[in-house]
Amino acid sequence: xxxxELETPRPGDTPATLSPALAAAKxxxxxxxxxxxxxxxxITNRAGIRRLLTQLTEEHFRNKPPAALVTAADRERLxxxxxxxxIGLGPLxxxxxxxxxxxxxxxxxxxxxxxxxxxIELTNLAFEDEASLRRVIDRIVSTIxxxxxxxxxxxxxxxxxxxxxxxxxxxxxxxxxxxxxRKFGREVLTPERIVSTGGSSEAILEYLDAAVKTRLNVIVSxxxxxxxxxxxxxxxxxxxxxxxxxxxxxxxxxxxRQVHVISLExxxxxxxxxxxxxxxxxxxxxxxxxxxxxxxxxxxxGEALDMLQAMNTGHDGSMSTVHANNPRDVITRLETLVLxxxxxxxxxxxxxxxASAINVVVQTERLRGGARKIVNVAEVLGIVDGEIALQELFxxxxxxxxxxxxxxxxxxxxxxxxxxxxxxxxxxxxxxxxMFAPTNQPPMxxxx
Numbered sequence: 001x002x003x004x005e006l007e008t009p010r011p012g013d014t015p016a017t018l019s020p021a022l023a024a025a026k027x028x029x030x031x032x033x034x035x036x037x038x039x040x041x042x043i044t045n046r047a048g049i050r051r052l053l054t055q056l057t058e059e060h061f062r063n064k065p066p067a068a069l070v071t072a073a074d075r076e077r078l079x080x081x082x083x084x085x086x087i088g089l090g091p092l093x094x095x096x097x098x099x100x101x102x103x104x105x106x107x108x109x110x111x112x113x114x115x116x117x118x119x120i121e122l123t124n125l126a127f128e129d130e131a132s133l134r135r136v137i138d139r140i141v142s143t144i145x146x147x148x149x150x151x152x153x154x155x156x157x158x159x160x161x162x163x164x165x166x167x168x169x170x171x172x173x174x175x176x177x178x179x180x181x182r183k184f185g186r187e188v189l190t191p192e193r194i195v196s197t198g199g200s201s202e203a204i205l206e207y208l209d210a211a212v213k214t215r216l217n218v219i220v221s222x223x224x225x226x227x228x229x230x231x232x233x234x235x236x237x238x239x240x241x242x243x244x245x246x247x248x249x250x251x252x253x254x255x256x257r258q259v260h261v262i263s264l265e266x267x268x269x270x271x272x273x274x275x276x277x278x279x280x281x282x283x284x285x286x287x288x289x290x291x292x293x294x295x296x297x298x299x300x301x302g303e304a305l306d307m308l309q310a311m312n313t314g315h316d317g318s319m320s321t322v323h324a325n326n327p328r329d330v331i332t333r334l335e336t337l338v339l340x341x342x343x344x345x346x347x348x349x350x351x352x353x354x355a356s357a358i359n360v361v362v363q364t365e366r367l368r369g370g371a372r373k374i375v376n377v378a379e380v381l382g383i384v385d386g387e388i389a390l391q392e393l394f395x396x397x398x399x400x401x402x403x404x405x406x407x408x409x410x411x412x413x414x415x416x417x418x419x420x421x422x423x424x425x426x427x428x429x430x431x432x433x434x435m436f437a438p439t440n441q442p443p444m445x446x447x448x
Contacts, residue, residue, distance in 0.1 A: 021070060022078055029056050030082060046087060053082045089136050091125040096163070096183065103225075106179040109133045115225075118370010133177050137167050140179075146268075156251065156268070159184075164251050188255055189230055191237075198448030199227070200374045201411035203435050204394045207377065207418070211360050212238035214427040215293075215317030216420065219334075221324040222364035227372035228321040229253050229297065231364055235319060236295060243317075246286040249297035250279060262289060279303045280341075283310065296320035302341030304334055311357035327361040327378040331388045334358075348386070355380060355388050359420065367398065369406030379419050391416050393436065399447055408447040412439035 033041075033056055042048065057075050070078075084093040095101045095114050103115035109127035113120055127133040141148050141157050148155045153172040157165040162184030169177045191209070194200045211218060212235050220235070222228045236256050239245060246262045247254050254263070264286065269276040279296065280303035286294050287310055294310050296303065298321045311318050322337075324330040331354060338350050345353075363376035375396040381389040393416055398409040413436045418424065424431065 019070075019074075022074060025057070025060055025070070026078055026082060029053070029060050029078070030085070032056050032060070033082075033086070041086070049087055050079065050083055053079045053086070057082070085132075089139070090132060091127060092136065092179075092181070094125065095123070096159075096181070099187075102183050102185070104179075104181040104183070106133065106177075108176050108178075115370075118366065118372070130176050133179070134169075137169070137177055137179060140165055141167060145270075158251055162252065164253070184253065185230075188257075189234055191234055194231075194234060194374075197371075199372060201394070203413060204374055204377055204411060206435070207393065207431070208235060208360075208362065209238045210424055210427075210429045210431070211420075212236075212317065212319075213240065214420075214424060214429060216359035216423070217311045217316060217357055218319045218360045218362060219330055219358055220319070220321045220362045220364060221327065221330045222321070223323065223325065223366065225372075226364040226366045228364055230372070231362065231374070232295070232297070232319060232321055235362075239293060239317070243292035244290060245293050245295060246289055246291040247295045247297065248279060248282045248286055248303075251297075254295065254297060256295075262286075262291075280306055283307055286310075287315075291315060292317070294318045298322065299334075299337060301337060304337035305341040305343060305353075308334070308338065308353045308357040312353065324363075327363055327376055327390050327392075330358075330361050330363075331380075331390075351383060351386075351388055355382050361390070365396075367407040368401060369404070371406065374411075381419055391419060393418060397441070399441060400444070410439060410442055410447055413437055 033053070037052060057079050061070065061075065084090055089096065091112065092104060092106075095104050100116050101114045105113040107113065109130050109132065112123050112125040114123055127136070137148060140159065141155050143160075144157050146155050146157060148167055148169055150171060153169045155167045157167065159165060159181070164182040164184070166180045167177070191205045195202055195205065208218070218235060220228045220232050233254055236245070236254060239258060241258045242260070243258070244260045244262075245256060245258060246264065247256065248264045250266050252263060252265045264282045266279050266282060267275065267277040278301075280301065283294065283296060283303045283306040292315070294307070294315050295318065296307050299307055300323065307318070307320055322330055322333055324333045334354050335347065335350050338345070338353070358380045361378045361380065362374060363378075364372060365375045366372050373396050376392060377394040378390045378392045381391055383389070392414050394411060394413050396409055396411050398407050400409070401407050415436060415438045417433070417436050418431065421431070
């Protein structure tokens with residue numbers, strides 16, 4: 001998997017970039033706020049807090065000598081920074097508001113990276129000190145009733161907008177607290193958008209649309225940040241609205257627009273180590289909820305066995321994602337995950353379960369330059385000579401790397417017709433032969 005590229009820092013309005021006068025003013029106004037108004041602060045009254053901060057800032061500069069005065073724009077900037085610290089996540093508020101940023105990574109108080117359009121950037125954002133970063137971490141984890149300390153130095157959480165948060169502190173994190181936020185996209189990606197941005201071809205999405213609607217079981221595979229969950233969201237949108245869907249996730253990210261949807265989320269153990277509800281518990285429980293389809297956000301443990309059994313026992317059209325590098329690795333990965341369930345099934349029986357349960361594997365990848373694409377669509381043919389056989393239907397052929405570092409190529413069919421042609425036809429879908437004909441490589445300007 002291609003790694004995101006590192007770019008030079010971008011400017012930011014943070015304590016690290018404030019002038020000495022503004023930095024001193026910020027500290028004094030913040031101290032004044034806590035001294036005079038701490039008991040009366042209502043973080044739900046955002047407008048009231050902003051008015052109070054504006055008032056305190058104006059009071060601070062009112063009797064200052066001319067040399068200490070700052071512009072109205074600087075005072076407004078100071079109010080913005082204080083506002084973010086008082087009711088928000090401090091210097092992280094700016095990247096959280098930026099729609100082009102998908103990930104925020106705090107390595108140390110003074111070192112904050114972001115991923116913007118697939119490229120990693122070192123920003124000029126910074127916390128004042130480690131204590132400021134810890135306050136933000138505590139603010140995040142307290143909303144879900146968790147704590148982070150030396151006895152529990154790692155924690156997963158979620159912001160109000162659904163963004164996923166991971167926290168690691170000493171002694172596990174050697175150089176101080178680390179915070180990673182994967183933002184929850186506000187815009188739901190559409191099939192048309194995927195095609196227009198080069199993430200897929202129309203033929204691939206037409207095939208996947210038919211696969212979902214005719215109730216084939218689909219696995220989306222890829223590495224971290226390759227767009228698996230995003231694609232799963234899109235594929236879930238192809239499910240007819242009159243079916244009952246149960247989604248099972250470790251952290252809720254799927255946003256299905258159908259009405260008949262039940263969303264389940266795993267629950268970690270409390271501070272005493274009790275009360276954990278695992279993905280496997282939820283998959284098992286979902287079978288008692290009369291689902292037409294079950295969508296598991298990601299399988300990475302023994303729940304793989306329960307998911308396969310569900311797919312094999314009347315829940316056709318179910319879907320999930322898995323971490324794997326290619327469709328062949330998906331099969332190997334699922335075999336390993338089934339063993340984690342503690343089953344005594346022999347390998348031959350496990351392969352039989354996989355071959356009968358999984359119909360289609362869709363591989364996603366984040367290419368050099370940050371673009372996320374469907375790079376392979378394969379069908380599971382069954383057991384041949386003791387092994388699970390696959391056939392590739394569609395692929396992305398990388399041709400070149402542009403001067404600005406983007407991998408470009410084109411999507412094409414492989415020339416192999418779908419093994420499910422009879423299944424599709426029985427369900428009213430008849431693909432033309434041309435859909436599976438290989439595409440000639442376009443000229444350089446036609447690559448994406």
